[in-house]
Amino acid sequence: MPIKYISHVPNTVQGQAVLDNVVRTRRILKYRDNERVFDRIKRGLPLYEVDKIESVGNNPKNLVIRGECLSACAYLKDKGIKVDLVYIDPPFASGADYAKKVYIRRNPKLAEKIAKAEEQLDLAELRAFEEKMYGDIWNKEDYLNWMYENLVAIKSIMNDTASIYVHLDWHIGHYVKILMDEVFGEDNFLNEIVWFYRSGGASKEGSIARKHDAIYFFKKNENFKINTIYERQYLENPFMGSKQDENGKFYVDTILTDTINGIVNRVLPDGKIIEYNTRPVLNLSTERLDYNTQKPEGLLNILIEIASKKGMIVADFFGGSGVTAKVAHDLKRNFIHVDVGLNSIQTVRDRLKLAQAEFDIFDVKDGVALFRNPIQTMDKLKTLIPGLHNQEDLNSFWIGALNNSKLGLVPVYIPNLLDHSTKVLDMPFMNRILNEAMPDLPENIKQVIIYYIDIDDENQLKNFIKEYNNTNINIELRDLKIVLDEVVLNDYLEYELNHTEIICTKFISDRLMQKIDEYNQKKVLSFNKKLLFENNSDRKHENSIDAQNLESELNDDAVSEKKLNKKNYTPIEISEHGLELIEMISLDCTNTDGIWQSDFEIKIDKNSFVCVNGKKTKEFWNGKISYKKKPFRLKVRNIAGDETIINII
Ligand SMILES: C[S@@+](CC[C@H](N)C(=O)[O-])C[C@H]1O[C@@H](n2cnc3c(N)ncnc32)[C@H](O)[C@@H]1O
Structure with missing residues (x-):
């Protein structure tokens, strides 16, 4: 039960949005005979207990909140926190069920033996399996009801000078535009921004390729001012109005958002010129975090620069991998990152730590956190x-x-x-x-x-x-x-302690082993089916219909195994000491309980390289973590993201 409901009279604007199935009652959209959205909005935003679980550095203005958009809005409203810019990239109603790849790390004992830190990883060792992360399967009406409630809640914590971007695509975007007309007012519509991408969206028979997302941009009201950004565009040949820089090169100043060819030369404050792409794509080598639907930093760079100024608060209520928070931090804005999944919170925590950001992490006690999502x-x-x-x-x-x-x-x-x-x-x-x-x-x-x-x-x-x-x-x-x-679900870590370091000797995670066993069993089953099929075909099966049925049943598995290009499936095996199942170890030398303070930490990335206290290295993990101050507590995170806290006696 929420502690209370926070009233937020949905201050919608008289709009011209008309959908056949929408009736407007008391200025609130009502779908057909569905009173439930109306009742919920009337009751207010659900405010749950919210616990601060970790402080990274010291900047209480930057928030990372695990919880649903609605409960995070309730919390912000209760605390009187308003935001200056919102970017959301909510689930798209794409019909997909997203999964996260879980990578087994290099066995630290093996790493010790090899002791060649630069050696390329054996791909076979980079074993991965998938687990469900978040669902994206909706019917349109439920989605629109849900989105409407979210938009109304978000609007209630936007400053008067604020604006909002809602990132969607062909699945549902055009319907949400109409909702936004209703919630924010058609007159406050600023633009539909198209983010075009080269990969994905391949053309299907009878159709043409779908290769763009739509980002709907609305201001809250007249007080919003756009941030006009001039970029220097260098020219091969001068033309009327072009200028010359100190090196004699010709250029024109263009407004960033007017750029049509996609590439501009951006002049940094130190005078250095960098090539800047206004049609951003995900930089796979430096940005990719294996978070499904992750958006490029370049895209957020443009969006945030246009609609906010330094020191303002930029919020993302469906934050995912944390692209908005990361870019907001780089651009010297404050950030609020909200997401319902623990995997998102861990991903953004580590991403922001690497970027040297300081922030507090909160958990909304709404009862859905136990299994991470x-x-x-x-x-x-x-x-x-x-x-x-x-x-x-x-x-x-x-x-x-x-x-x-x-x-x-x-x-x-x-x-x-x-x-x-x-x-x-x-x-x-x-x-x-x-x-x-x-x-x-x-x-x-x-x-x-x-x-x-x-x-x-x-x-x-x-x-x-x-x-x-x-x-x-x-x-x-x-x-x-x-x-x-x-339900207490803890992993078990055995370690030895000396004056400067903790030496991990054994790690057992029953919940992870259960997942790996399930994965192995599934794979072995699909191989056995394949073998059966091959034997049957060899014997020139008399009943060819049976063979065909079996073939189509096996089709998916067979294709994926072909991709693996392997004759046999070798089940994922975990060593006796199990240290390859550890993703992170953090030591708290400040607090004995309550809010976590990570004073020393190591993270083992998916390639098994260690990050020490937020700094990347090219070393493999040796099973140890060093400290300069005696730790009170140790937190271990397994490769699927489950965390266990252990008191050090
Ligand atoms: C499309 S992804 C966002 C990707 C993100 N823009 C990025 O670049 O990584 C949508 C996210 O919304 C989260 N989510 C789904 N329902 C939510 C809700 N009701 N409140 C908060 N977050 C939610 C999912 O866990 C997921 O991380």
Whole structure:
């Protein structure tokens, strides 16, 4: 349950946006007969407890917040923090389910033996597997409802002089433009910026290649001033109006945003001239962080420079790899990075640390953090409720059932953490349960369990159930957060300590080993299927239809294995000491509990090179971490991002 709801009267602007399925009531968009968005906005933004979990340096104006956009807006509003520029690149409704590649690091014992730091890595050793990161599968109406709530919340914490970029593409962009007309006003529309890219979006039969994203740019109101940036464009031949620099070279001053050929020569404050691309692409060698959908720094450079000034606050509520925060820091702005996934928070933390930024990290206590993101939490939820099993004869509302010796079968409902609208158990939702889910239950059911993340007013809700439950079935309400909180998932590190360093000797992560086992099993299975198919074809299988079916079933796996160009799948094996599963070790020599202060740290990158205290090296990790001050606590992060804190005695 949020601590409270923060009122934010959605101050929408009279717009001309008309969609057939949109009715405007009390200046709030309402889709068909969907009252739920309206009810939620009327109730206010959900303010949860927010814990500061780490300080990196000392700049409390720069914030990294793990939590949903809406709850982060509630927190900022409650603290009276307003922002000057917003860039968001929300999930695109692209129908994709994004995954993160997890890289097994070089075995440090092996590294010791090889002791040739510059040696190229053996690719076979760079074993990787994937795990789900965040989902991007929506139906349009849900997406637009969700986006509308987010835009209204974001607007409520924008300064009067602020502006906003919303980065989308052909999937949903044009609909969101209409929402923005409604929320910000058509008169405040500044431009639709096209970010064109060369790779991706290949043409499909019957269509032409889709090779651009659209960025909708709105100001909050008349007080916004654009930052006109002049760039020096050098010319081969002079023309009227061109000037000459001290070396006799001809140039013209163009406004950055007017540049049409994509390349301008930018003059840096020290007089150095660099080539600057106004059609930015991701610099793979210096920028890529293996974060799906990562945008180039060059793009954010232009956007932030145009719409903000030094010292202003630039916020990104769907921050991902942290491109906005990083560029804002480079351009001497303050930043607020928000993302619901822990992987994003870890990626941006390390990225900003490398960039020497100082910031505080906060965690919104909304119950979805346990498994690092809502998708993985959802995947695991079923296994966390002892005795829960699938029960085919129940309709899909019920996730399964428990067997109770006295009550018999007890159906269980769990809210969908991926859909924040189902997280709050309130009277309208209970009404639906009573009228839609309960009457369908088999006659012998005596009790059901309804889990919730948030509950509106428990007593009121219980009275409501008493009054309107027309069945003989008892409804038990349970807090899902208690289930989540009770789960302790720690990794285990064995180490030796001397006066200057910690020597790691063994690392065990059951949760990671489980993922690796699952991955190995899947791979072995697909190889066995392939072998079976090859044997069958060798024997000139009599029933060619069977062979064809098997072939198409194997198609995906076979193609990917061909790519690997290997005859056999060698399962990922982890050494006995398991140190190759460690991504980071941080030592806190300041605090014995509470907010983490990383005084010394090493991070092992995906190529197994170590970063020592935010500085990259070309060394492989030797299993040790040095310190100059006695540490109280040690934090170890495994390669999938799970963190464990260990007190040093
Ligand atoms: C398209 S990615 C952003 C990529 C980013 N611009 C970059 O360059 O790395 C969208 C991000 O939104 C996050 N996200 C999804 N739903 C969210 C929500 N309700 N609140 C905050 N973040 C959310 C996802 O975890 C993901 O990192």
